[in-house]
Amino acid sequence: MSNLILTTEKQGVFTITLNRTDKKNALTNAMYQELCRHFAYANETPSVHCLVIQGNENCFCAGNDLHDFMQCSKDDDLAALEFVKVLSEFTKPLVAGVAGVAVGIGTTLLLHCDMVIAANNSLFKLPFTQLGLCPEAGSSLLLTQKVGQNKAFELMVLGTSFNAEQALNFGIANQTCQPEELLTKTNEIALAIARLPVESVMTSRRLIRQGNQLALSQVIVDEGQEFVRLVNTDECKNILAKFFK
Numbered sequence: 001m002s003n004l005i006l007t008t009e010k011q012g013v014f015t016i017t018l019n020r021t022d023k024k025n026a027l028t029n030a031m032y033q034e035l036c037r038h039f040a041y042a043n044e045t046p047s048v049h050c051l052v053i054q055g056n057e058n059c060f061c062a063g064n065d066l067h068d069f070m071q072c073s074k075d076d077d078l079a080a081l082e083f084v085k086v087l088s089e090f091t092k093p094l095v096a097g098v099a100g101v102a103v104g105i106g107t108t109l110l111l112h113c114d115m116v117i118a119a120n121n122s123l124f125k126l127p128f129t130q131l132g133l134c135p136e137a138g139s140s141l142l143l144t145q146k147v148g149q150n151k152a153f154e155l156m157v158l159g160t161s162f163n164a165e166q167a168l169n170f171g172i173a174n175q176t177c178q179p180e181e182l183l184t185k186t187n188e189i190a191l192a193i194a195r196l197p198v199e200s201v202m203t204s205r206r207l208i209r210q211g212n213q214l215a216l217s218q219v220i221v222d223e224g225q226e227f228v229r230l231v232n233t234d235e236c237k238n239i240l241a242k243f244f245k
Contacts, residue, residue: 005034012049012194013187014042017056024062024101025055029069032079036086043090049194049201051090053109054097054186057119057179063104063127070240078231080105081224084137087112088220093193093205097186098122098164099179108137110172111146114205115189118164118173119182125161132236134226141212141219146171 006017016038018025027035042051055061064080087109096110099119107124110116126143128135135143135156144152147170154160167173177185193201230236 004028004031005038007038009048011191012047013052013190014038014045014048014050015052015054015187015190017054018061019055021056021059023065024059025106026062026065027080027105028065029079032083036079036083039083039086039090043092048092049196049198050093050095050190052095052097052186052190053113054183055099057099057182058121059100060096060098060102060122061106061109062101063106066240066243070237078228080136081227084220084224088138088216091202091206093190093201095186095190095193097182098173099182101125103127105137107172108135108139108143111137111139111142115193116167116173117182117186117189118167118176119179120164120176121179122164122167123161124163124167124172125159126156127159129157130159130239132233132239133230134223136223136227138216138220138223140223141216143172145212 004018004020006019008015008017016035018027020026020031039051042048069078069080090112093115094113095115095117096113097117098110099121100123102110102122102124104126107126126135126139134140139156140152143155147155151170155162162170164173164176168176175185
């Protein structure tokens with residue numbers, strides 16, 4: 001499993017690299033469990049001042065591995081829901097480097113990041129209703145706050161895809177760059193954060209987020225309940241089954 005998610009730790013920066021490139025970094029249940037462990041390590045380790053999550057210059061994350069997702073949903077063992085909780089409660093600066101496809105959780109996890117750098121080959125998509133599902137990872141709150149209800153409906157119900165420049169305009173990305181610059185720029189930003197006074201950074205981040213935290217926690221619970229309900233409907237099961245015929 002370790003070759004599907006790589007990690008490095010250097011100069012206060014803990015970097016998680018998704019490395020299932022043959023499947024566009026689609027996440028399995030086991031990968032979600034490993035991500036939870038890495039996030040917990042970064043959160044609990046004093047020498048880690050900033051966490052980076054990235055793929056490579058061509059691909060970030062294609063969302064859930066649907067075959068694995070179907071099996072785990074039958075067993076009622078969706079580690080994705082635990083990862084969402086871990087993500088929302090993470091207390092340290094989180095930086096993402098995005099290129100290529102960012103689908104589903106590949107986009108919604110970015111809403112929890114403090115800095116997002118998007119290569120101009122990025123393509124974002126939230127295909128919730130096309131799969132018979134609903135928004136997750138707090139996106140029904142976080143994305144709506146960024147873009148408003150009408151645009152959020154377009155992105156999360158119609159599933160309209162958008163590019164890096166649009167992500168910048170929506171407030172999802174902080175800056176864009178060329179694909180070959182992505183990993184270097186992401187690391188430079190993470191290092192700049194890691195070099196700042198730690199208590200000052202942690203306090204500032206907490207203050208920025210505290211007004212939203214209670215509402216976000218409840219939204220994530222509500223989304224999770226509806227997500228589990230919908231994934232067990234015949235409509236959703238039939239839609240997912242069609243992908244493998």
